[in-house]
Amino acid sequence: MRIGVLTSGGDCPGLNAVIRGVVRKVERVHGGVVVGFRDAWRGVLDDVYEVIDVNRCRGILPRGGTILGTSRTQPYEFPDGVETVKATMARHDLEGFIVIGGEGSLGAARDLHKDGVPCIGVPKTIDNDIAGTDVTFGFDTAVHVASAAIDRLHTTAEAHDRVIVVEVMGRHVGHIAVWAGIAGGATMTLIPEVPFDIAEVCDALERRHAGMNYASIVVVAEGAMPAEGTLELPEYEVDRFGHQRLGGISTLLASEIEGRTGIETRVTILGHTQRGGTPTAYDRVLATRFGIAAADAAAAGDWGIMVALQANRITHVALDDVVGKLKGVDLEFFNEVARPFFAS
Numbered sequence: 001m002r003i004g005v006l007t008s009g010g011d012c013p014g015l016n017a018v019i020r021g022v023v024r025k026v027e028r029v030h031g032g033v034v035v036g037f038r039d040a041w042r043g044v045l046d047d048v049y050e051v052i053d054v055n056r057c058r059g060i061l062p063r064g065g066t067i068l069g070t071s072r073t074q075p076y077e078f079p080d081g082v083e084t085v086k087a088t089m090a091r092h093d094l095e096g097f098i099v100i101g102g103e104g105s106l107g108a109a110r111d112l113h114k115d116g117v118p119c120i121g122v123p124k125t126i127d128n129d130i131a132g133t134d135v136t137f138g139f140d141t142a143v144h145v146a147s148a149a150i151d152r153l154h155t156t157a158e159a160h161d162r163v164i165v166v167e168v169m170g171r172h173v174g175h176i177a178v179w180a181g182i183a184g185g186a187t188m189t190l191i192p193e194v195p196f197d198i199a200e201v202c203d204a205l206e207r208r209h210a211g212m213n214y215a216s217i218v219v220v221a222e223g224a225m226p227a228e229g230t231l232e233l234p235e236y237e238v239d240r241f242g243h244q245r246l247g248g249i250s251t252l253l254a255s256e257i258e259g260r261t262g263i264e265t266r267v268t269i270l271g272h273t274q275r276g277g278t279p280t281a282y283d284r285v286l287a288t289r290f291g292i293a294a295a296d297a298a299a300a301g302d303w304g305i306m307v308a309l310q311a312n313r314i315t316h317v318a319l320d321d322v323v324g325k326l327k328g329v330d331l332e333f334f335n336e337v338a339r340p341f342f343a344s
Contacts, residue, residue, distance in 0.1 A: 001032035003298050004094045005052070007066040008040035008101035008108070012124045012138035013279035014287035015066040018100050020057040021291020027054055030299045035092050040101075041108070042073040044088050045081065061284055064277045074108045082115050089117065096303050098294045100124050102136075103326065106306060110319035113304045120297050121306035121319055122290045126275050128175040131325035132317035133308035137287040142169065142274040143179045149270055150184025150217055157215030163205060163257055163265040167250035169274050170221030173328045176274065178338050181219040188216075189338050190253075192223040193328045198231045198253075202260040209263055218257075220250050231256065289314050 005022055007015045019036065026032040036052040037043035050056075052067075060067055075081030089097075096118030099109040102125040109119040123130040126142035146168050157164045166186070168176045174191025181189035188204065190196045201218070208214050231252070250267045258265040279287065286309065293307040293314045305316040 001026070001030060001299060002035060002092060002094050003032060003295070004035050004037060004044070004089065004092065004097040005068070006037045006040050006043065006097065006099060007068050007070045007124075008099060008105035009070065009072055009124070010102065010275065011065050011070055012102075012126055012275055013064050013141040013277065014137035014283040015068075015070075015100060015124065016057075016060040016063050017279065017284045017287035018122055018124070018137070018291040018294075019052065019067065020060055021288040022098055022295045023052050023057050023291075024054055025292045025295035026298070030295065032299070035094065036068045039069040039071040040073060040105075041075050041081075041085070042071045043068075044097075045073070045075065045078065045084050047088050047091070049092070061288075062278045064279065072104070074104075075112065076108065082112065082117065085112065085117055095301075096120065096298060098122060098298060102127075103130055103323070106130070106319060107323045110304075110323045113319060118303035119319070120294050120303060121322070122294050123306055123308065123322075126176065127170055127173055129173040129326045129328070130306075130322065131327045132306060132322045134310055134312075135286070137283045137290060138275065138279070139175065140282040140286075141277075141280045142176050143183065144280050145274050145277070146176055146180035146219075146270055147183035149268065149273075150180060150186060150219065153217060153268060154185070154215060157217060157266075160264065161209070161215060163209075163216045163218060163254070163261075163263050165218045165220060165250040165254045165257070165265065165267050167220050167222055167267070167269040167271075169270075171223045172326055174221040174224070174334075175329055177219050177221040177224075178329055178334055182338055184217065184219070186217045186219040188218050190218065190220040190224040191329055191334070192221055192225060193331060194334070195225050195227040196230075197227045198256050198260075201253075202257055205257060205263060206261050209261070216263075218253065220253060222249060224249055
C-alpha cells in the first residue's frame with residue numbers, strides 16, 4: 001500500500017513521533033510506502049513531497065516541530081482544490097491520507113473524505129480541545145513548560161511582593177491554564193469557560209496581600225473573557241483564516257490589578273515556548289501509539305475516522321462525530337480542584 005501523510009495547522013511537540021510511528025508500521029509490518037507532503041495540503045496541491053522510510057525517521061522521535069513542515073492552507077480555499085488533491089493522489093497511487101492536525105485540519109479531512117479523498121485523522125493540539133479523545137499529544141508538553149515557568153516566577157514574585165500574571169495558550173478552552181495552574185500552585189486561574197469579574201479578582205488579591213509579604217501568580221488563558229459589562233476588551237485583529245489574533249489579555253489584567261489594588265504587577269506571556277522544543281516522554285509514547293494506530297487503520301481500509309485515546313486504549317471515532325465539537329474544561333473538576341485555591 002501507499003499512504004500520504006501530512007502535518008497541518010500549528011506545530012506541536014510529538015508530530016515527528018507520529019510520523020515515525022506511521023512509517024515504521026507501514027514499512028516494517030504492512031510492507032507499504034509512506035509519501036510525506038511538505039507544508040500540509042500546500043504540498044499536496046503543489047506536489048512537493050518526499051518518500052519517507054525508516055532511515056529518514058532515525059533520530060526524530062525527541063525532536064519538536066515537524067520534518068514535513070506545516071501550514072494552515074486547505075484545499076477548499078481554491079476552486080479546483082479538491083480535484084488537484086485527487087490528481088496528486090492518483091499520480092502517486094495513494095490509497096489515502098493520514099492527516100495529523102487540530103480541529104480545523106480534521107474538519108478539512110472530514111470534508112475531503114466525503115468528497116472522495118480517503119482520510120484518517122490524528123488529533124494534534126496543545127489545547128487538548130478535540131472531542132472524542134481523552135487527551136491530545138502536545139498537551140502534556142505544554143503543561144510541563146507552563147508549570148515549570150510558574151515555578152520560576154514564584155521566586156521572583158516573592159522577592160518583590162508582586163503579582164505576576166502568566167498568560168498561556170487556550171483560545172476557546174482552558175485546559176493548559178487549569179492543569180498548569182494546579183501544578184504550579186497558582187493563586188487563581190482564569191479560563192474561557194468561566195467569565196471572570198475583575199472586581200472579584202482584585203478583591204481576592206487585596207485580601208491576600210493585606211499586611212503580609214505575599215506573592216501571587218494569576219494564570220490566564222489567552223481566550224479568557226470578563227463577565228459582561230465588567231471590563232472592556234480591545235478589538236482583536238482577524239487573520240485570513242478568520243481567527244482572532246489573541247494575546248494580551250494578561251497585559252490588560254495586570255494594568256487593572258495594579259491600578260485598582262496598588263500592588264505592583266508584572267506580565268509573562270509564554271506564547272510559542274509552550275508548543276516548541278522536545279516533547280515529554282508521555283507525548284512521545286502517545287504520539288507513537290496514534291501513528292501506529294493510524295497506519296493499521298489505513299491498512300484495514302478504515303477511512304473517515306480519527307484515532308483516539310479513551311480509558312488508555314486506542315480506538316477509532318468517526319470524523320463526523322468529532323468536527324465542530326470542542327472539548328471544554330470539565331467544570332466540576334475545575335470547581336473541585338482549581339477554584340478552592342482561589343486567592344489562598
